[in-house]
Amino acid sequence: MELNLASEVLKTYGFTKENTIITQIGTGLINRTYLLSPLAEQKKYILQQINTTVFKSPWAIAWNLKAISDYLSQHFPDYLFIKPIPTIEGEEMAQLNEEFWRLLPFVPDTVSLDVLTDSRQAFEAAKQFGKLSRLLNNFDASTLKPTIPGFHDLAWRYEQFIKALSGSSESIKAQAEAQIEDALNHKHILDYYISYTHRSDFPDRVMHHDTKISNVLLEEETFDGICVIDLDTIMPGKFISDLGDMMRTYLCAFSENEKELNRIKIRIPYFEAMIKGYLSEMKAILTETEKELILFSGRYMIYMQALRFLTDFLNGNPYYPISYPIQNLDRAKNQFKLLNEIAVNEKELQDIIEENLMY
Template sequence: MELTIDENVLKAYGLISKNIKLQQIGSGHINGTYLLTNLSTSEKFVLQYINTNVFTNPKAIANNIQAVAAYLSKNSPNYLFPAPLLSQSGETMAIHDGEYWRLSPFIADTVALDTLNSPKQAYEAAKQFGKLSRLLNNFDSSKLEATIVGFHDLELRFEQFKAALNTAQDAVKDKAAQEIETALSFQHILSQYLEFKSNADFPNRVMHHDTKISNVLLDKETFVGVCVIDLDTLMPGKFISDLGDMMRTYLCEFSENETDLSKISIRVDYFAAMIEGYLSEMGDILTATEKELILFSGHYIIYMQALRFLTDYLNGSVYYPIHYPEQNLDRTKNQFKLLGELFANESVLQEIVKANLVKKQV
């Protein structure tokens, strides 16, 4: 089926439909993303529709990206930061009929992977996310707005879980009884977070918040990291958001949709590569408290995601798309198995962290 975009959106960028070719790209489930080719010039761009059901304040996204782009342009002019292009009227988005669109540069000769295939790729991805954090170390994160309020707030997610427990049907709670018990048994992760939350040595930083492998571009031949993309959740947060999300999505060969829990295990070599890549950029930046919490970041994010799946299941699966009634419960089981594996391998993983921190000091 031929893809069409409203002519008014195209006109905002000086384009007309008869001179462009559109192709849907990307594996994300939130925004619509298209490769746009200008047939007159052969130039390529990325055209993206912002889902305002998820991102209720798209102007905050635009303002955040613009502020970071200006800072990087001044302080790290050679860094590739694919900020959206301005429309012909000088705006960062084209708005038509309540819809928000943006046009971004297309980075040639790169690939965005859906799955990791080697520790080298984990190293390169972690290095790119770490590099962005390092370059923004002196940027005042309070200048940015939250594009999704409470996105990685475990305290909020636990309160939402408790509220769901109070309203869920008994039959649903009975099916999830084991997972509810497991969720409560891991509450010490929240307690540990709250101990550090207001510590001055645990600062807010500019975080990407969605560090899955598909959000970094790699050279299509060498798989060397090129740049970070999908900047909608670029906002203030703790370092555990980025590193923890990498642990959640890089360390197991299988995604949260895998129902055979025997397949859910930690790839130690991927962990080692990821930590080496991240600390090659952030090892001299992280505070003493942050260094203590490196492995904890995986506990934090995986537990939070398990709670979110479980909460959605208890609420009738109204947030995450499902293909069968028990899918969010299965996703919960999957994430709790992954969390258990992280704890089971804690001693060897901590040794890897320690060795990399020592290497940075040499």
């Protein structure tokens, strides 16, 4: 962090650079994150700069977090919700030189994982995401502001894909011919989703929208779930967003950057643990329509991500960082393979869901 800016940011929270140790931390690609260790205190803090390229309305994030924090404080005061600490002026964020910063409490004796190494971790993470949604079941989701409009809107992502397809060069389209065919052949996923949207028991809920394992704090020694973090994308959405994103990111031992497609397999024990964890919190409040769409949620989110990678490749890779020219095409191949694995294992996966809904 540049020296003068660091001093100004710290000053808004009552610290000084001379009396605070600042260490950059985290593996996230969106926000810059620092650990603050004031020399005069035992407590530590997390300082984050909000990426305004991704989050164009930072005050919408602040509005949402305050509204949810106030609700949880009133109705579930024992729940650990990592809310921003106000500036000395009482603001939810510090705004300096068109940059937005926020200060958060550091939770000691916890870890966040980049990779799942045990099915129990999947259980604990899914339970924590489910718990937050359950506690906010009676919160009016319509009062929240979209922090990334259209983030999980599959219809819009499909439109973007079609637009990219029409504007891409013939040579680029030739490289991606098989994946373009996959994208078109799987449009039935979008059609199926649309057929459910008119149902009154398919409500908007408060969703996290980014349920990868690194967005859960676990107890350092036992790996028991503590709470969810990185709440910038918390906004109204369908339950399939959170559960589907967990399926997309928890079920395979390899990420979307894996090029050897024969490695892309579903870990059944991880699926079972994730479903058990999520339904231990959410089963009592899910509607009949939502229960019907549990497995579909994985298809929905995996297909959406495949479309996003393919669209980025067709557009010349302006969005996702790449380390070689066809990386986004390889990522799309990876996600289409994962989508196929859902189909291959459908009966076993659905049996697990039914069993956990029954008991």
